[in-house]
Amino acid sequence: MGTPLGDFVRVKRDSIQPQALGLPDHGRRRSPGLRRVDLAARAGISVEYLTRMEQGRDRNPSVAVVNALADALSLDPAERNHLRYLAKITGGECSAHTRPAPARRDVRPGVLETLRLLEPGIALVTNRLGDILASTSAFEAVMGGSGLFDADAPNLTRYVFTDSRSRSFFADWDEVADEQAFDLWLGPGIETSEWLTAELAPVAGPEFTRRLNRHVVPQRGVLRLHHPSGCELRLLRETLDLSSDAQHLVVFLPADEATAEAVDRLRDRSRGRLRAIS
Structure with missing residues (x-):
């Protein structure tokens, strides 16, 4: 059985052509990309050590080995951070007695006050599962008609993968789907595993599971929305990590005058008030 760390290293190795690293092409091979020996x-x-790591039989690489792999794979800064993160959680930080607490659904008063001060801006608070815990009235106005708030407990990840309306609402649905799947790696714990197994994976289907296992680090460019009112919105995103709460405060900024x-x-x-869903 593999590990997130081994899966990521293997996926990156398979995605790299030898010529891109100045290595000779050895012709037809059983698998694509860079060979283990290279x-x-x-x-x-050693090749044996790399094999054990990719197959999940070695779960505790040293910092030096992780950095050497990052260099060897020519990872960009975001991918390097993800590799280090996967090495930490694979190495036992998420063992039974050290797993993070379940994703909290309550939002601290100080965070709610910060959100209130952001009115009339577009902002929300979300946890690592994609639950929308609080939002400004402007965020609800922008998402109006998308179907996201039809559920009593709106969840962006579930919406993207199970609501057909999301595919027309998000102009770049594939990129958004990659982002939502990737973000589930940012806080793995027992509640994440149970949620994926019992609730999301059975209804989200292969589009979700394929993305979850690819470990593609998203670029998070301009978010383009096809709003039901007929206009196209282009939004920049700034994310504040509320690490002690396993939550994020996300602010959306118009990318152009239109x-x-x-x-x-x-x-x-749609003039309203701050909404605390939890």
Whole structure:
């Protein structure tokens, strides 16, 4: 049985063509990408050790080995951070007695006050499962008609993978789906595993499980929305990590003047108050 760390290293190795690293092409091979022997040589480790790591039989690589693999795979900064993170959780930080507490659904008063001060901006608080815990009225106005708030406990991950309306609402649905699947790795724990196994995976289908196991680090560019009102919104995102709560405060900023004007019109139609869903 593999591990998140081993899966990520294998996926990255399979995605790299030898020529991209200045290595000779050895012709037809049973698997695509970089051979284990080439990666092991670049990282300064044995092929046997790399094999054990990819297969999940070695779960405790040293910091030096992790950094050497990052160099050998030519990972970008975001991918390097993800590799280090996977090494930590694979090495036992999420063992039975050290698993993180369940994803909390309550939002601290100080965070709610911060959200209130962001009005009339577009912002929300979400946890690592994608639950929307609180939002400004502007966020609800922007998401109006998408179907996201139809559920009593709206969840962005579930919406993206199980509600057909999300595919037309998000202009770049594939990129958004990659982001939501990847974010589930940011706080693994027993409640995440149970939620995936019992609730999400059975209804989300292969589109979800394929993305979850690819470990593609998303770029998080401009978020493009096809709003039901007929306008296209282009939004930039700034994320504040509330690590002690395993939550995120996300602020959306208009990427151009046309979006700013469209958001103003949507806000005028739906004037409301801060919403604390939890």
